[in-house]
Amino acid sequence: MKTTIKKTMMKMNQSACRLCMLMSALLLAVSLFAYSSEDDRFSEYKKPMVDSTLEKDADARIDRMLEFFDAAVYDSIFPLANEMMTLCERHGMLTRKMQAWHMLIGAYHYTGQYNQALHETKMMYEEARKRGSEYGESMAYFNMGNVYFSMSHYEESADAYEKCIPLMFRVNQPTLLEIYPYYCDALEALKRYDDLDKTIYQWYQVLNRYVNDVSQEERKEFLANYFIACVQGSLGKGKLDDADRLLDDVERRLESKDSYEYAYMLYYRAKLRMLQGRYEEALAWNAKRLKMFGIIDDKTMLVPVHKQRADILMQAGRFKEAAKMYARTYELSDSLNRANTRTQLNELRTMFKVDELETVNAEHETRLEQMELHSSLQRSRFMTIISTVAVVCLLAIVLIIWYSARKLRFKNRELALRNKDLRIASEKAEASLKMKTDFIHQISHEIRTPLNVLSGFSQILTTSGATLDEETRESINHRIVESTDRITGLVNKMLELSEASSEKIIERTDEVSPGRIAEEAIMLTSVNKHPFITFDYASDPAVHMLTLKTNIKQATRVIQFLLGNAVKFMHPQGEDLTQGNIRFLVKLSPEKQFVQFIVEDTGVGVPVEEAEHIFEEFVQLDEYYEGTGVGLTVARSIARRLGGDVVLDTTYTDGARFVFTLPND
Numbered sequence: 179m180k181t182t183i184k185k186t187m188m189k190m191n192q193s194a195c196r197l198c199m200l201m202s203a204l205l206l207a208v209s210l211f212a213y214s215s216e217d218d219r220f221s222e223y224k225k226p227m228v229d230s231t232l233e234k235d236a237d238a239r240i241d242r243m244l245e246f247f248d249a250a251v252y253d254s255i256f257p258l259a260n261e262m263m264t265l266c267e268r269h270g271m272l273t274r275k276m277q278a279w280h281m282l283i284g285a286y287h288y289t290g291q292y293n294q295a296l297h298e299t300k301m302m303y304e305e306a307r308k309r310g311s312e313y314g315e316s317m318a319y320f321n322m323g324n325v326y327f328s329m330s331h332y333e334e335s336a337d338a339y340e341k342c343i344p345l346m347f348r349v350n351q352p353t354l355l356e357i358y359p360y361y362c363d364a365l366e367a368l369k370r371y372d373d374l375d376k377t378i379y380q381w382y383q384v385l386n387r388y389v390n391d392v393s394q395e396e397r398k399e400f401l402a403n404y405f406i407a408c409v410q411g412s413l414g415k416g417k418l419d420d421a422d423r424l425l426d427d428v429e430r431r432l433e434s435k436d437s438y439e440y441a442y443m444l445y446y447r448a449k450l451r452m453l454q455g456r457y458e459e460a461l462a463w464n465a466k467r468l469k470m471f472g473i474i475d476d477k478t479m480l481v482p483v484h485k486q487r488a489d490i491l492m493q494a495g496r497f498k499e500a501a502k503m504y505a506r507t508y509e510l511s512d513s514l515n516r517a518n519t520r521t522q523l524n525e526l527r528t529m530f531k532v533d534e535l536e537t538v539n540a541e542h543e544t545r546l547e548q549m550e551l552h553s554s555l556q557r558s559r560f561m562t563i564i565s566t567v568a569v570v571c572l573l574a575i576v577l578i579i580w581y582s583a584r585k586l587r588f589k590n591r592e593l594a595l596r597n598k599d600l601r602i603a604s605e606k607a608e609a610s611l612k613m614k615t616d617f618i619h620q621i622s623h624e625i626r627t628p629l630n631v632l633s634g635f636s637q638i639l640t641t642s643g644a645t646l647d648e649e650t651r652e653s654i655n656h657r658i659v660e661s662t663d664r665i666t667g668l669v670n671k672m673l674e675l676s677e678a679s680s681e682k683i684i685e686r687t688d689e690v691s692p693g694r695i696a697e698e699a700i701m702l703t704s705v706n707k708h709p710f711i712t713f714d715y716a717s718d719p720a721v722h723m724l725t726l727k728t729n730i731k732q733a734t735r736v737i738q739f740l741l742g743n744a745v746k747f748m749h750p751q752g753e754d755l756t757q758g759n760i761r762f763l764v765k766l767s768p769e770k771q772f773v774q775f776i777v778e779d780t781g782v783g784v785p786v787e788e789a790e791h792i793f794e795e796f797v798q799l800d801e802y803y804e805g806t807g808v809g810l811t812v813a814r815s816i817a818r819r820l821g822g823d824v825v826l827d828t829t830y831t832d833g834a835r836f837v838f839t840l841p842n843d
Contacts, residue, residue, distance in 0.1 A: 236266065236274050243281050247288075255285040276306065276314040283321045287328065295325045316345035320357060327364055336364040343380075352388045354381070355400050362407040371414040378407050398431040402439045405431070409446050413453070421450050441470055448486060457494035464490060481510045488634065497638045498650045504634040505657060511627045545594045552590065625668055628661030684819045688730045692721045692764050692773045692840075695730055699737035700762070705745060710757045718765035721773055728840055732816050736824065739813040740777040740836045747781035747834070757781075758833070766842065772822060773842050778835035789826045813838075 239262045246254045259282035266275035279302045286295035299321045306314025319342035326335035339361035346353055358381040365374040385404055389397050405428045412421035428443045444467040451460035464487045471479045488503035567575050635654045638646070646654070696717065700706055706713045741762070748757035758780035767774050784792060795811050814824045817838055827835040 232265075232269055232271070236262065236271060239265075240274075240277065240281075243278075247281075247284075250288075252285045252289050255281060259285065272309060272311055273313055276302065276311060276317055279314075280317050280321060283325075287321070287325055292325050292329055296322070299325065312345050313349045316342050316349055319345065323360065323364065327360065327367075332364050332367040336361065336368060336370070339364060351384055352391070354384050355388065358384075359403045359407065362410060366410045366414065369414065371411055374407070374411045374414065378404075378411060381407065395433075398433065399437075399439065402428050402431045402443075406439065406442055406446070413446065413449060418450060418453055421446070425450065436470070441467055444470075445482075445486065448490065452490050452493055455493075457490055460490045461487065461494075481507060484510060492634070492637065495641075495643075497641065497646055501635065501638055501646075501650055501654055504631065505653070508627060508631045508657070508661075511630075545598060549587070549590060549594065625665055628664045631657055631661045682819070684729050684732050684816065686728045686820065689725050689727055690730045692724055692726060692775070693717050695726075695728075695733050696737065696762065696764050696775060698730070699734045699741060702734065703738050703741045703745075705741045705760060705762075708745060708757075711745065711748060712759045713762070714759065715762045716764075718763075720766050721764055724766075724773065724842060726773060726840055727843065728820055732820060733840060736813045736816050736820075736838050737775055737777070739809045740775075740824070740838060743809060743836070744777055744779040744781060744834070748779065767839065771842055772839040775838040775840070776827075776835065777838075778827075778830060778833065780833040783831070783833045784826055786828045789828050792826070793824075 239258060243255050243258050243262070246252070246258070259278050262278035263275050263282070266272070266278060279298065283295050283298045283302070286292075286298060299318050302321070303315060303318035306312075306318055319338045323335045323338035323342060326332075326338060339357065343354060343357060343361065346357060358377065362374055362377055362381075365371075365377060381404060385400060389400055392400070405424050409421050409424045409428065412418070412424060425443060425447055428439070432440050432443065434440065444463050448460045448463035448467070451457070451463060464483065468480075468483050468487070471483060484503055484507040488500050488507055491497075491500035491503055563579070564572065564575060635658055638654065639651075696715070700715060705711070706715070741760070744760045760777070760779045763774075763776040763778075765774055765776070766772070793810050793814050795808055810824070817824045817840075821841040822839040824836060824838050827837055
């Protein structure tokens with residue numbers, strides 16, 4: 179924990195309570211190197227003595243990965259860690275393999291790929307259990323706790339740390355000095371203050387036993403972290419005087435004011451003063467912490483600082499300033515949630531494709547092995563028959579066997595292909611369902627931000643004695659309505675997602691004219707009333723007398739999706755902010771079997787190569803536009819269940835032209 183706050187902030191991109199969670203985990207891996215020899219009790223996978231050259235090579239690789247961590251070059255860590263694991267497996271260096279695995283998980287954690295990090299952690303745990311490595315089990319639980327904490331799953335995080343600590347106690351007790359701070363953070367987040375007191379007592383026992391074995395600088399850092407945990411417990415139980423004294427103990431042990439311990443001390447100084455009602459002092463401590471994070475544009479660090487400042491202003495009765503700070507916190511948090519959601523979607527999409535390829539390869543290899551085994555049994559049977567047949571019949575028997583074997587192999591190959599197709603289709607469906615479920619889970623996290631805004635502003639509006647000018651009250655009302663609409667929109671998007679792959683039959687019992695469908699969609703979207711868009715609607719006379727047998731509600735929904743897309747992807751142009759033209763045309767198809775509802779715009783358009791890709795789930799060609807990428811998927815699903823379709827006309831080059839067809843029967 180010797181990293182400065184500036185260097186640490188350049189690396190971190192997670193919403194963890196500590197400023198250098200994974201850096202400490204890396205230091206943990208390096209410190210364990212001193213205690214873990216392949217010939218001692220940590221080397222459960224016994225093999226002949228490892229060549230000293232190989233050990234030096236392994237050490238050099240570890241140092242190289244640490245250099246990449248220091249430089250925040252995470253992409254280079256992935257191949258190095260995998261190569262290191264392969265080398266260690268080949269030469270029986272089990273503990274070093276677990277350390278390399280630990281760094282690989284850390285790289286996934288740093289880059290926000292939480293699902294992949296948990297996947298690797300599970301495999302690390304299973305191998306450690308299989309090969310009897312308590313060190314590997316302990317590190318797997320430690321990584322699990324870190325990832326769950328970053329995902330705000332505090333119950334799961336605390337459970338993982340609780341399983342890690344007894345294992346590490348048996349393997350290497352000094353390393354517990356690195357683990358206890360994170361466990362205490364999880365307990366504080368869960369408000370389990372009795373458990374926090376017990377953990378602090380255990381920590382004290384280990385600290386007394388080993389603190390004199392480290393350098394003076396490390397000793398001060400360990401003690402500072404210990405007293406920070408004591409402050410957490412004292413504040414949680416309302417012992418404010420004890421917390422004040424303990425914070426003085428922390429500050430006395432901090433030589434540098436750019437360390438993460440100092441930043442943590444500032445946070446609890448501000449929190450203590452707020453609880454004591456000394457709001458100006460609380461704001462001053464908060465301002466110092468805000469100044470530390472002002473050297474870089476890191477939204478993850480700035481969100482909790484702004485949130486604490488808004489809380490202090492709220493408690494101080496400075497409601498107008500609190501409202502502005504809550505609004506700023508909302509903007510930062512909203513931007514961060516969007517980035518995290520996009521990262522998780524890309525990770526899930528990548529994992530889905532990789533798992534699909536691995537499944538295909540595994541099935542192919544399994545079928546080949548089965549065919550080889552079957553062929554071997556057939557050959558043995560043929561040899562037995564040949565040995566009992568007279569020499570005069572040898573040629574005839576060989577020909578018959580060859581023909582039979584050929585026919586049998588053909589049938590087996592055909593059956594194997596069918597089985598493989600069925601298995602792949604089933605696994606694709608399961609993987610797709612998992613991806614949708616995880617995606618909905620990610621979107622649900624976005625609901626927290628507007629809920630927090632509603633909670634904060636509601637407190638301001640209902641606080642007795644609060645006086646707000648009209649401008650501030652209107653701003654707060656606007657934010658409340660905006661947050662409510664956002665929650666409603668997210669819920670609607672999740673419901674639309676459940677329909678994207680639905681195969682439920684849509685009843686077509688409405689007899690309605692094409693013109694009525696078009697006019698109702700225009701009315702519902704209000705596209706003809708948009709102040710900056712020129713809208714033109716035209717209907718071919720040939721469709722005026724037609725009557726379609728369809729479902730008017732669902733048909734209207736499809737057109738709403740298309741018109742909404744056209745409005746969303748317009749760009750303002752000129753001083754009058756005119757965004758362009760939207761033309762809506764209803765006519766018969768050339769073969770007169772379908773009625774076409776055509777929506778064309780002069781917006782950003784769609785590349786020809788993306789014409790089918792945009793109809794897939796979760797696809798957004800430009801991440802700067804709002805949305806979840808399921809609108810066109812749902813539109814096509816509904817259209818096809820109505821007997822029609824939705825396609826992109828790639829011959830249109832002035833923007834985008836979508837054609838929705840319904841059968842004319």
